[in-house]
Amino acid sequence: MTDVQLQVENVAVNVAVGDTARALLKNINLSVKPGEFVTVLGANGAGKSTLFNAITGDVPVAGGRITLAGHDITDEQPERRARLIARVFQDPKMGTAPRMTVAENLLLASRRGKRLSLGSRQLNARLAEFKTLAAQTGNGLDQALNKPTEELSGGQRQALSLLMATMTQPELLLLDEHTAALDPHTSKAIMTLTQAIVSRENLTCLMITHQLEDALAYGNRMIVLKDGQIAFDYDAEAKAKLTRADLLEYFG
Numbered sequence: 001m002t003d004v005q006l007q008v009e010n011v012a013v014n015v016a017v018g019d020t021a022r023a024l025l026k027n028i029n030l031s032v033k034p035g036e037f038v039t040v041l042g043a044n045g046a047g048k049s050t051l052f053n054a055i056t057g058d059v060p061v062a063g064g065r066i067t068l069a070g071h072d073i074t075d076e077q078p079e080r081r082a083r084l085i086a087r088v089f090q091d092p093k094m095g096t097a098p099r100m101t102v103a104e105n106l107l108l109a110s111r112r113g114k115r116l117s118l119g120s121r122q123l124n125a126r127l128a129e130f131k132t133l134a135a136q137t138g139n140g141l142d143q144a145l146n147k148p149t150e151e152l153s154g155g156q157r158q159a160l161s162l163l164m165a166t167m168t169q170p171e172l173l174l175l176d177e178h179t180a181a182l183d184p185h186t187s188k189a190i191m192t193l194t195q196a197i198v199s200r201e202n203l204t205c206l207m208i209t210h211q212l213e214d215a216l217a218y219g220n221r222m223i224v225l226k227d228g229q230i231a232f233d234y235d236a237e238a239k240a241k242l243t244r245a246d247l248l249e250y251f252g
């Protein structure tokens with residue numbers, strides 16, 4: 001195992017605005033160790049989602065190199081990178097196929113990067129496993145395995161998205177404000193589930209959040225983006241000393 005899981009070297013992202021190029025990311029350098037859980041903070045427009053998009057290949061980089069688990073993925077298509085990288089979005093509707101049942105969604109996710117086969121025999125063979133997996137959410141998902149996901153609550157659907165994102169142990173988990181659309185109680189439950197899965201599977205994880213309490217409470221490293229650059233990078237020890245008041249200063 002290498003001691004660096006994700007290496008972002010001199011990554012720049014530009015977009016054309018009219019006749020001029022605007023820099024969204026300016027020579028970002030970030031080195032993340034295996035099992036690190038990094039919270040990502042920054043004001044609106046700082047470049048957080050653009051950083052995720054550069055890592056997943058959803059925006060082209062103007063320069064630099066991205067390496068994941070020893071593979072140079074800089075020139076790989078997003079579909080290929082998706083075998084290694086899982087992402088959970090803010091909108092619970094983004095992570096699941098709405099007309100398919102919970103169990104079918106889980107079967108699909110378990111086949112990530114492999115040949116797809118969705119027969120009822122394959123499904124039935126894995127129902128007990130999926131029930132155990134869904135039970136850990138504590139929100140009744142295990143009782144809803146045969147329901148289309150469009151009938152689930154936002155919290156259940158986001159819990160399912162999280163299970164689907166992590167069940168094949170991705171090399172990198174990207175959480176893109178994944179609790180922002182949920183009420184405080186549900187958001188807490190999803191964060192507790194997130195923490196449990198990330199620790200148990202020893203996942204390398206980046207989590208964008210605007211919830212300062214969550215940014216402080218979770219993870220063992222924090223970066224703050226400002227104007228397309230990493231303005232602050234706190235290791236576990238420095239992060240543990242930070243307060244909400246310190247963070248508010250960055251956004252003041």
Ligand SMILES: Nc1ncnc2c1ncn2[C@@H]1O[C@H](COP(=O)(O)OP(=O)(O)OP(=O)(O)O)[C@@H](O)[C@H]1O
Binds near residue numbers: 015024045048049050
């Ligand atoms: N395709 C694009 N073309 C032009 N500008 C873009 C494009 N994508 C993003 N931007 C701009 O780039 C900047 C960074 O956007 P980004 O979504 O990365 O910010 P963010 O830190 O994730 O913000 P938020 O907290 O609001 O989600 C913003 O000013 C945004 O408007």
